[in-house]
Amino acid sequence: MTEAQADPDGTGAHRPALRFGDRSLTYGGLAATASPLAARVAGAGRIAVWATPTLETAVAVVAALLAGVPAVPLNPKSGESELGHIVSDSAPTLVLAAPGTQLPPALAALERVDIHAAADIDVRGTGAASPATGAPAAPIGSPGLTPETPALIVYTSGTTGPPKGAVIPRRAIATTLDALADAWQWTGDDVLVHGLPLFHVHGLILGILGPLRRGGSVRHLGRFETAGVTRELTEGATMLFGVPTMYHRIAETLPDDPALAKALARARLLVSGSAALPVHDHERIVEATGRRVIERYGMTETLMLCSSRWTPPDPRPSLRADGEPRAGTVGVPLPGVELRLTEEDGTTAVEAYDGETVGEIQVRGPNLFTEYLNRPEATAAAFTEDGWFRTGDMAVRDPDGYVRIVGRKATDLIKSGGYKIGAGEIENALLEHPGVREAAVTGEPDADLGERIVAWIVPADPQSPPTVHELADHVARRLAPHKRPRVVHHLDALPRNDMGKIMKRALTHD
Template identity: 50%
Template sequence: MPYAPLLTALHGDTDRPDALRLSGRTCSYEELLGAAGAVARRADGLAALAVEAAPTLETAAAVVGGLLAGVPVVPVAPDAGPDERDHVLGDSGAQFVPVDFAERADFAAEPRGGTALVLYTSGTTGPPKGVLVSRAAIAADLDALAAAWEWTAEDTLVHGLPLFHVHGLVLGLLGALRTGSALVHTGRPTPEAYAAAGGTLYFGVPTVWHRVVREEAAAKALAPARLLVSGSAPLPVPVFEALHALSGHRPVERYGMTETLITVSARASGERVPGAVGTPLPGIATRVADPVDGIGELQLTGPTLFDGYLGRPEATAASYTEDGWFRTGDIAAVAADGTHRIVGRASTDLIKSGGYRIGAGEVENALLAHPAVREAAVVGAPHPDLGQQIVAYVVADGVAAQELTDFVASRLSAHKRPRAVRFLAELPRNALGKPQKRLLPPL
C-alpha cells in the first residue's frame, strides 16, 4: 500500500491553519507535511524509526515522516522506564532522529508497502512483543471505521488518548489524516477539556467517560456532538446509561486488539446496545470456539490482522488455530443478529464456579449499578468445593460487603454473586485506563 492513500488528508485541504491541534498548538496539513518531510530525510534508510510518543506536533511529524520514508515507526511511551525503553529499542533496532517542527523539507517518496508500525504489547509473561502492523491493514481498518461511523472531512475529532497505542495513534491520529477530519488532542482527557473542545466526534476509554458523567455539566456540553465512541475496555452499562441521560448520546462501542486493529463495532446509524460492541466490520469474519452456555473464545480472520510478532515466529504461530483463525483470548457471546458481547479475557475473566461458566464483566456491571460503587474488578480465586469462587474488588463508599453480594444476587443468578468482596482505594490501571487484574492484591 503506497503512502499517499494512507495519508489522504495530506493531499486534500492542506491550507486549513488549525487542521491539527495537539496540546494547544495548531498546524495545517501543509505545515505537517513539510515538517514530516524533514524527518523523512533523516529517517530514510533506517531499520526503524523510534518516536517519543507524547501528544505533540513533533510526534505527529515524526510518525508521518516515518510513513513517508517507508520506515517502520516504533512509538515509545514518554514515561517508559529504562528497562522497557532499552527492550523496545534493542528488540526493534529503532533509532531516534531529531525533530524540529519549524523545519520544512520535501521528500519524494516512492510507493511503499510493508510494515507501518511496530507496537509493543505486554502479555502475562515475558517482555513486551513487537506487533507488526502493515500499511494495508491500517488503511483497510480506517476505511471500514469511516464507513461504520460516517466519519468524514467535515468532522472534528476530539480525544486525549496516548499516542503509543492503537486507539490514540492509529484511530486518533492516522484516522484523522485518512479521513481529512480536523483533530483536537486535548493533552489530558479531562471532562473540562472535552466539554470545551467543540468537536463532532469524540473518542474515549471507559475511565474518561466515567469521569465525564461525574461532571454533569461536561457531559451535557457534549450534546451538540455527532457521535461518542468508547473503546479499549468494556464500557460499564451504568456509564453508558448516564452518558445517554446527560448528553442524549448512546455511545458507539467497538472491539479490537493491537494484533487485529478494530474488528467489531456498533454503527453510527444502527442500534447501540449497552454492554455490546456491535457486529463485524466488512471483511472480518468471527466465530466463537467451543461454546458452552453460548460463550467461548472469540476467533477471527480479515484484512486488518497483524503480520506477526517481530522475531518471534513461534509466538506468531501459536496465536493462530490450525485452520488460520486468530485466537483473541477474549471470551464472547454472539446473538442471533450478529451482535457481539465481550465477556472478558480467557485468562482472567472466565470464571468456572460450581460447574457454571461466569463472565467477570457481567458481575462487574451488576456491581457498578450500585450507587455506592465507583469501580469494580471481578476475578476467580481457587476454592476447594466450587473450583473457583467469585471475588470482587471494589472502590466504594458507605456500603458493606454483604450488601453488595446481595445486590448482585438480586440482579443476576444467585451463583453469580461474589463470595468475597475486598475494598480498595483505587484499582490498578494502565495508561488506557484498563484495570490490571494481575496487579490486584491477594485476598
C-alpha cells in the same frame, strides 16, 4: 470560518490537520514539515519515536509512513528495563524526539533526530494535500510501497511476559480506518477531539491517522480534562474518542456541569474503547446528554474488529439500518472481519446466539498484524492451523449478532459450580449498586465449586461499604444466583495501567 476561507486556493493545503494546544499545522504545513523529515529517515531501517502527546509525535509518524520506514512508538512512562527490552528487540537505528526532550539512558546509544514541527509554516510551493486520501502524499498508500510493508511496530503490554512487538502492515491500518469510516460515516468534515496517549493503536492509529486519512482534523488535549472536552466540542469538534476511565469521569462530572452536557449533546459521535464501558456510565451519559456512546472492540494485533454503526439522532432519518449503539455490547464485526467463537479446545465452534454461551473470540481478516517481531514461536501459537487469530477474549453473541465481551480467557473466565462465567457481566451488575464506585471480579480456588467469585470493590462511601451479602443479593437478582460473589474485598483504588485498564494480576490478598 467557511470552507472557502479555510481553504482559499482550493488545493486542500490550507485545511487544518493537527492541533495540540495552541500549536497547529494545516495539511500543507504538515507536508512541509514531514517531507524533509521523511527524506532524513528514509532507508534508516526501523526508527523509534519518543511518543509524547505532542505535534512532534504526529509529524514523526507521518514522516515514517512517507519514507516507508517502520516506526516504533515508545511510551515515555515506560521503565528503564522495559525500554531497554524494546530497544534491544526492535533494534532501531534512530530515535525521533521533540527538541529539548531529555531521553532516558536506555536510548543513549541511538542517534537522535529532532523533530522540528513549527507552527504557521508558509505552505506556498509545498504541494497540496489530498483530503480524499488523507494526508500529505497519502502516506498509507504511497507509491512504491506494498500493502504488506510494515508501518508500525507496537509493543503489547507484556502482561504475560516481556512485551512483544506486533508488526502492523500498511494494509491493516488502511483497512481498519476505511471500515470505521463506513461504520461511523466518518468524513473530512469531522473534527476529532481526544486526549489519549500516542504510543498505542487507539490514540495514534485511530486518533491521529484516522482523521488524516479522511482529510479531517484532530484536536489533541495534551491530557484529558472534561473542561477541554467542553471547550473543543463547543467550538466545533464533532467526535470524541476516549477510554472508559475518561467516560466515567465525564459521567461523574455531568450532574454539576451543564456546559459539558450541552457540549456532548452537540457531538456527532462519542466512541469508547480499550475496555468495556460500564452500563451504569452509559446510562448516566444518555440521561444527561441524549447521546449514546458507541463502543468498538479491537486490540494491538488485530486493530479494530467490531463496532456499533452510527445512526443520526432523531429527528433526522436514520441512514443506517444495521445497528444502533447498545450498552454492554461492542456491536457487530466490521466489514472484512471474520469472527467466530470457539470452545475451550480452540477449534470447536460455538454456534449459539443466545446471549449466554461463552466462547473465545477468534478472527481473520486484512486488519490483522503480520507477526510478533523476532518471535516466530509466539506468532505460530497465536494462530490456529486454519489461520484464525486467538484473541484470548471471551464473549457471547446475542440473537441479532451483537457481541458482548465478558472478559479475558486468562483472567476473566471463572468456572464455578459447572458454569462458565464471564467476570465482565458481574462487574457491570456490581457497578449498578449505589454503594460501588469501582469494581473488578476474579476467581479463586474453591474445594466445592472449583472456583468461587471474588469481588474487589472501591466503595462510594469508605466509611460505610456494602457487605458481601448485600452485593451477592444484588447480583443474584440481576443475573443469576450462581453468578453472585462469595468474597468481597474493599480497596481505596483499583490498580490500572496507562490506558485505564484494571490490572487484575495485581489484585492479591493475604
